[in-house]
Amino acid sequence: MTDAPEGYRTTMTDDILDALRRRPPRVTVVGDVILDRWVRGTVRRVSREAPVPVVDARTVETSAGGAANTAVNLAGLGARVELVSVVGRDAEGAELVRLLETHGVGVSGVVRTADGVTATKTRVVGEDQVLVRVDRAPTAAPPGAHDAALAAIADVDALLVCDYGGGLFDDASAERMSLLNARPGLVLVDAHDVARWAMLRPDVVTPNALEAERLLGELLTPPRRDAVASAAARILSAAGSATAVVTLDAEGTVVLEGGRATGRTRAVPAAEQHASGAGDTFAAALALALCVGVSLPDAAAFAQRAADVVVGRPGTAVCTTADLEVGPSLLDHAELARRVDEERARGRRIVFANGCFDLIHRGHTSHLHQAKACGDVLVVALNDDASVRRLKGEGRPVNPLAERAAVLHELGCVDFVTAFDEDSPVSLIERLRPEIYTKGGDYTAEMVPEADAVRRYGGEVRILDYLPHRSTTATMARIIAGRAPGGGATAT
CATH class of the missing domain: 3.40.1190.20 (Ribokinase)
Structure with missing residues (x-):
């Protein structure tokens, strides 16, 4: 059994x-x-x-x-x-x-x-x-x-x-x-x-x-x-x-x-x-x-x-x-706005996070769990494949949008997943007006281009804790070089 x-x-x-x-x-x-x-x-x-x-x-x-x-x-x-x-x-x-x-x-x-x-x-x-x-x-x-x-x-x-x-x-x-x-x-x-x-x-x-x-x-x-x-x-x-x-x-x-x-x-x-x-x-x-x-x-x-x-x-x-369905959690913006309105009507605070989330690692999961703890409903907006490529270069993303969304959907702290095709999700943030916008600790509030939009409608920007030496780029480099995280060779 x-x-x-x-x-x-x-x-x-x-x-x-x-x-x-x-x-x-x-x-x-x-x-x-x-x-x-x-x-x-x-x-x-x-x-x-x-x-x-x-x-x-x-x-x-x-x-x-x-x-x-x-x-x-x-x-x-x-x-x-x-x-x-x-x-x-x-x-x-x-x-x-x-x-x-x-x-x-x-x-x-x-x-x-x-x-x-x-x-x-x-x-x-x-x-x-x-x-x-x-x-x-x-x-x-x-x-x-x-x-x-x-x-x-x-x-x-x-x-x-x-x-x-x-x-x-x-x-x-x-x-x-x-x-x-x-x-x-x-x-x-x-x-x-x-x-x-x-x-x-x-x-x-x-x-x-x-x-x-x-x-x-x-x-x-x-x-x-x-x-x-x-x-x-x-x-x-x-x-x-x-x-x-x-x-x-x-x-x-x-x-x-x-x-x-x-x-x-x-x-x-x-x-x-x-x-x-x-x-x-x-x-x-x-x-x-x-x-x-x-x-x-x-x-x-x-x-x-x-x-x-x-x-x-x-x-x-x-x-x-x-x-x-696998991936329907990748909501279009109209459906996401409707669901956010429903949650807010119930008195629940909306938290917003965004990023590429290509190869999920501990830095990602730590960020998302911290973000969820800031409110009641966590919305994650994913860069679509074209915008990831503009930000990270050719060969990225490693995982296409549907795969990245499906992985995030399996995390218990994530409530809704959507995607955006611009370099910044400012227009989506202005539409949803989340109470809290989160960014990883490798940023400061002054470095966040979305911060002004959030503050204009009365929202709050929160910079979360940072786990150093954890990134998709570093993970890919170790894989290519055949190294384990501590510097030794990886097992095959």
């Missing part, structure tokens, strides 16, 4: 995305939906009424949560999606339906009840810290309220059941759904109580650590991945499922097939507050990868990449095909 090498995972991701474009799967999602609200602002004082921070609210965002989030992630990855659920005939229900339609999700199966209450989760965020969450519980749906809508949607490639205990399902739901006229090609269950769905005989279940413990009736002792692997047969038996992918938050996942563990994934570490909805994204991506015929371990690796995308973003985020 080993992790696939990065190059293999990248190639596999491209293959899955190509297959999804050629034939977008038809998917039905049935489950509990939530309207997520994120109220964001600044905190500058404490209330006199109680020892609590006062949030000066700047933005209010709404997003689809629960099964609705699974549906919009499926649509973002190219599937043709129908959602079956029940919401209230209230303002929250109307907003949720609007969000679903905006994302291209079919809502003919969403039943609106006159006396129902739509579930909401409102998070108040001050200075990027969740201070309080206010939940409004939904009204329990009448038994079988969604059955007619579900039965009307047939001939799909996959059915995803998202049972989060919101009142849509009862203990007889699995039996009723097992009596549908035609079983979809894939049945995936993502449920708080996975055992409730054993009668449905799902093809795959995706319990998290707590849900796996509920199936086993005991705690997972550390290391949890080993505990899951040891209990593989028992987990599958209790779930009534042929296969499972057990998700363990920052520890990644364990793939279970045939009563044993057959694979695992590793997750990109992220703050807990950024993990909202990551499980929904994972289930959506897993289902689509399985629909195009890849193995379960490969599907889990694809789903992990999708989940890693959304945990790197604030709020309840959506992963799209563009997020998973």
Whole structure:
């Protein structure tokens, strides 16, 4: 049971995305939906009424949560999606339906009840810290309220059941759904109580650590991945499922097939507050990868990449095909400006760095990590190949623009990558207006041609620490001369 090498995972991701474009799967999602609200602002004082921070609210965002989030992630990855659920005939229900339609999700199966209450989760965020969450519980749906809508949607490639205990399902739901006229090609269950769905005989279940413990009736002792692997047969038996992918938050996942563990994934570490909805994204991506015929371990690796995308973003985020392509992080300036505006609206500080970044070395990575620490979102602008050649001479760059962008994209500290064709990115800086512009310690503020532009709009120029004797030119010279960094001969 080993992790696939990065190059293999990248190639596999491209293959899955190509297959999804050629034939977008038809998917039905049935489950509990939530309207997520994120109220964001600044905190500058404490209330006199109680020892609590006062949030000066700047933005209010709404997003689809629960099964609705699974549906919009499926649509973002190219599937043709129908959602079956029940919401209230209230303002929250109307907003949720609007969000679903905006994302291209079919809502003919969403039943609106006159006396129902739509579930909401409102998070108040001050200075990027969740201070309080206010939940409004939904009204329990009448038994079988969604059955007619579900039965009307047939001939799909996959059915995803998202049972989060919101009142849509009862203990007889699995039996009723097992009596549908035609079983979809894939049945995936993502449920708080996975055992409730054993009668449905799902093809795959995706319990998290707590849900796996509920199936086993005991705690997972550390290391949890080993505990899951040891209990593989028992987990599958209790779930009534042929296969499972057990998700363990920052520890990644364990793939279970045939009563044993057959694979695992590793997750990109992220703050807990950024993990909202990551499980929904994972289930959506897993289902689509399985629909195009890849193995379960490969599907889990694809789903992990999708989940890693959304945990790197604030709020309840959506992963799209563009997020998973190699190099689409090389954004054009219009798309980059749009994303920067979105991040700034959330109260996040934008940091800008630029350069050739040809052969990545420790000086580069030190610079980028320091730059990210100056704010919240790091934008890196790359000189295009022609401008590198003008600056560095013939034979440069060693790596073309797409390769350089792909390498930077793999660094966890880099959020967005773009390119510019001038000798200086002044026009791009004036368009984005980053709060902080960074330059390496081999410069002074007086040497930076972009400094005046940054100061004109009120930005700040920061000169970062410098690691001497580290440069692409020096690295190339050592390679050509066959020398190691310390002066000895390199090994061949």
